[in-house]
Amino acid sequence: MPGLPRLKDAYDFVVVGAGHAGLQAGLKAALLQHTAALIDRGPKYSRSYYAPRMDNIPGFPGGISGHRLLDHQVQAVRAHEDRVGYFAPARAAHVERSDAGYAVTFEWLKQTHVARGRALVLAMGVVDRIPEVGGRIEPIFPWANAGIVDFCVFCDGHTLPDKTVAVIGHDAFAAHTALDLLHFRPRSVALLTHGRPLLADAAEEERTALLRAFAEHDIEVVLAAMTGFEEIREKRFGVTFADGRRASYDKGFAALGWYDMHDAIPRALGCRFDPDGYVVTDEDCRALSAGTGEPIPGLYCVGDQRNGWNQIPEAWATAERAVIHAYAQFL
Numbered sequence: 591m592p593g594l595p596r597l598k599d600a601y602d603f604v605v606v607g608a609g610h611a612g613l614q615a616g617l618k619a620a621l622l623q624h625t626a627a628l629i630d631r632g633p634k635y636s637r638s639y640y641a642p643r644m645d646n647i648p649g650f651p652g653g654i655s656g657h658r659l660l661d662h663q664v665q666a667v668r669a670h671e672d673r674v675g676y677f678a679p680a681r682a683a684h685v686e687r688s689d690a691g692y693a694v695t696f697e698w699l700k701q702t703h704v705a706r707g708r709a710l711v712l713a714m715g716v717v718d719r720i721p722e723v724g725g726r727i728e729p730i731f732p733w734a735n736a737g738i739v740d741f742c743v744f745c746d747g748h749t750l751p752d753k754t755v756a757v758i759g760h761d762a763f764a765a766h767t768a769l770d771l772l773h774f775r776p777r778s779v780a781l782l783t784h785g786r787p788l789l790a791d792a793a794e795e796e797r798t799a800l801l802r803a804f805a806e807h808d809i810e811v812v813l814a815a816m817t818g819f820e821e822i823r824e825k826r827f828g829v830t831f832a833d834g835r836r837a838s839y840d841k842g843f844a845a846l847g848w849y850d851m852h853d854a855i856p857r858a859l860g861c862r863f864d865p866d867g868y869v870v871t872d873e874d875c876r877a878l879s880a881g882t883g884e885p886i887p888g889l890y891c892v893g894d895q896r897n898g899w900n901q902i903p904e905a906w907a908t909a910e911r912a913v914i915h916a917y918a919q920f921l
């Protein structure tokens with residue numbers, strides 16, 4: 591068991607969020623002979639923690655689960671504990687910027703601490719919205735943990751050829767997701783709106799185009815609310831509906847968007863956001879100011895929290911870019 595990290599008076603980097611992106615930022619900082627404090631709520635809050643098998647991770651031809659990959663990354667960071675403090679489970683609550691850099695107030699071991707760094711890397715990721723049944727989100731967890739219900743087209747689209755797929759959602763994002771999945775040649779796609787009206791918020795033109803595409807591709811729309819899930823033993827996504835119907839699909843696909851974009855800290859620091867709510871950065875992952883559009887000195891944003899493609903290789907690449915930029919140009 592590694593010992594508890596000791597908080598230094600000051601670091602080169604403070605990294606808020608240590609999922610795949612934040613852990614890579616900490617590792618790279620150490621390799622470049624810098625110090626870093628990593629503040630993380632814990633691996634189970636990473637988006638990938640419930641990904642049972644990921645097939646696009648270099649070096650793992652048979653795939654690897656999200657939590658095993660996080661374990662590897664935590665181990666790699668812990669090997670540099672002289673330079674990198676990994677504070678978890680810890681929650682960053684507040685950040686202040688001054689001429690000296692950034693001061694991050696965080697809760698750790700039931701006490702309030704402040705980590706000071708010349709540069710700050712935001713790597714808090716985003717949180718998926720989970721379908722509620724009877725006001726609870728837990729009912730779908732077993733199906734998600736077993737990889738029977740997926741959340742990410744880029745991650746799991748390749749598992750869909752010849753499958754019957756039920757997409758959960760009611761808005762334009764869900765409708766586009768249902769159509770995007772056709773690229774992977776499923777046998778059929780249905781959209782379960784879970785009691786919500788279909789495309790109620792979409793502009794008339796978009797609504798008409800989407801409905802036409804649905805008709806063209808035989809996408810069934812089920813408007814009844816879901817009341818329960820079944821058939822996990824058969825590795826299927828069985829659904830019961832409020833109107834008494836039952837349906838059985840090979841796969842489910844949640845397309846409900848984001849529950850939390852973790853925007854409070856970047857908003858307080860004056861970051862610019864894109865229309866989807868992601869932090870806008872330049873190519874070196876420097877966060878841009880909402881006011882001037884210029885990079886905010888010493889502030890970086892990496893991984894899913896910035897405007898990008900929400901994939902682990904990209905989380906790693908953006909972390910590398912940010913830390914190398916800070917090493918070469920800022921620190």
Ligand SMILES: Cc1cc2nc3c(=O)[nH]c(=O)nc-3n(C[C@H](O)[C@H](O)[C@H](O)COP(=O)(O)OP(=O)(O)OC[C@H]3O[C@@H](n4cnc5c(N)ncnc54)[C@H](O)[C@@H]3O)c2cc1C
Binds near residue numbers: 641894
């Ligand atoms: C079901 C599923 C399957 C997936 N499959 C794949 C796949 O096959 N391949 C692939 O490339 N990608 C996959 N992804 C996407 C991948 O999980 C994300 O792209 C990746 O996790 C992004 O890394 P990140 O570090 O930006 O965010 P995360 O890994 O989500 O980490 C963010 C971290 O920030 C921490 N945090 C947030 N707020 C605070 C705070 N205030 N204080 C302290 N810590 C905080 C959280 O604890 C968390 O650990 C999948 C996602 C899901 C949901």
